[in-house]
Amino acid sequence: MAKVLKGKEVADKIKAGMKLSIEELKKEGRTPLLTIVRLGNNAGDVSYEKSIVKACEAAGIKSRVIERETTMTTEKLEGLMQELNADSEVSGILLFRPLPKHIDEERIRTSVSPDKDVDCMHPLNLERIFEGRMDGFSPCTPKAAVEILVHNQVPLEGRNVVVVNRSMVVGKPLVMMLLEKNATVTICHSRTKNLKELCSKADVVVTALGKAKFFTEDFFNDDSIVIDVGVSMSEDGKLSGDVDYDSVAEKVSMITPVPGGVGSVTTTILLNQVVLAELKK
Numbered sequence: 707m708a709k710v711l712k713g714k715e716v717a718d719k720i721k722a723g724m725k726l727s728i729e730e731l732k733k734e735g736r737t738p739l740l741t742i743v744r745l746g747n748n749a750g751d752v753s754y755e756k757s758i759v760k761a762c763e764a765a766g767i768k769s770r771v772i773e774r775e776t777t778m779t780t781e782k783l784e785g786l787m788q789e790l791n792a793d794s795e796v797s798g799i800l801l802f803r804p805l806p807k808h809i810d811e812e813r814i815r816t817s818v819s820p821d822k823d824v825d826c827m828h829p830l831n832l833e834r835i836f837e838g839r840m841d842g843f844s845p846c847t848p849k850a851a852v853e854i855l856v857h858n859q860v861p862l863e864g865r866n867v868v869v870v871n872r873s874m875v876v877g878k879p880l881v882m883m884l885l886e887k888n889a890t891v892t893i894c895h896s897r898t899k900n901l902k903e904l905c906s907k908a909d910v911v912v913t914a915l916g917k918a919k920f921f922t923e924d925f926f927n928d929d930s931i932v933i934d935v936g937v938s939m940s941e942d943g944k945l946s947g948d949v950d951y952d953s954v955a956e957k958v959s960m961i962t963p964v965p966g967g968v969g970s971v972t973t974t975i976l977l978n979q980v981v982l983a984e985l986k987k
């Protein structure tokens with residue numbers, strides 16, 4: 707039976723460090739403030755927003771939600787970003803994406819101040835990751851996956867890691883973070899021909915497909931370490947990861963659960979970046 711890599715342990719450790727920083731800021735009369743910008747009422751965004759607001763409250767971080775119509779123009783959204791950049795009270799900005807199709811996402815990504823870009827959408831912050839500089843803001847999900855591996859002392863140097871995802875929010879930045887840890891990384895996607903073989907030969911497999919229970923036990927070996935980033939609904943209407951957890955956990959050496967794994971660290975990483983943004987002001 708695999709060791710279960712619970713996200714809570716990792717999140718609690720990050721929260722402990724964050725608490726000290728928040729106390730220090732308080733002595734100077736400062737409280738970090740996260741501003742969330744949401745266009746429309748996408749159920750997934752609203753639910754994620756609620757959990758962030760709740761987590762902010764629990765951590766002693768102020769939060770503010772700005773809700774706008776999906777019909778908002780690029781110019782208006784750009785103007786809003788500039789207002790928030792200029793607002794000295796705002797420490798960090800989180801804009802829910804994907805944006806409506808008519809909005810010029812490239813223009814919006816560059817309109818947020820890199821110093822308030824706690825979700826790492828500005829090309830300058832992403833560029834830092836691709837240059838191997840990990841001291842700035844990171845995309846929260848890949849950072850959460852790496853923090854789980856580091857917290858559980860999974861050796862990465864020289865190990866073979868397969869990442870099944872090539873998106874800019876998960877796979878590509880994750881590959882850069884793993885390279886920084888001197889892992890040998892293989893990136894897989896929907897056109898990869900021998901996925902099962904590549905996964906089964908790897909030391910660590912990170913899955914982020916969004917297809918419930920896609921990865922069955924024959925994708926892994928007895929020593930596999932499995933980090934499941936995917937979140938979707940399985941046929942029985944329950945939240946599920948990409949991995950067929952019950953059977954795979956019987957076989958591999960370590961595995962993250964869904965829920966309770968990567969997702970439970972992601973929000974804490976975001977909050978930590980809000981505190982860092984306030985500290986750097």
Ligand code: NAP
Pocket residue numbers: 847870871872873874875876877894895896897898901914915916917935936937938968969972
């Ligand atoms: P995405 O852009 O749709 O990426 C999915 C990736 O999976 C793509 O690279 C795609 O390949 C690949 N893929 C799809 N089917 C495949 C197959 N049969 N074999 C191999 N590769 C395949 O999604 P995303 O935004 O990166 O998110 C991925 C998952 O992570 C989703 O379940 C999302 O809910 C979850 N997520 C979790 C968190 C968290 O905090 N836990 C945060 C963000 C996202 P192509 O590039 O060839 O299409």
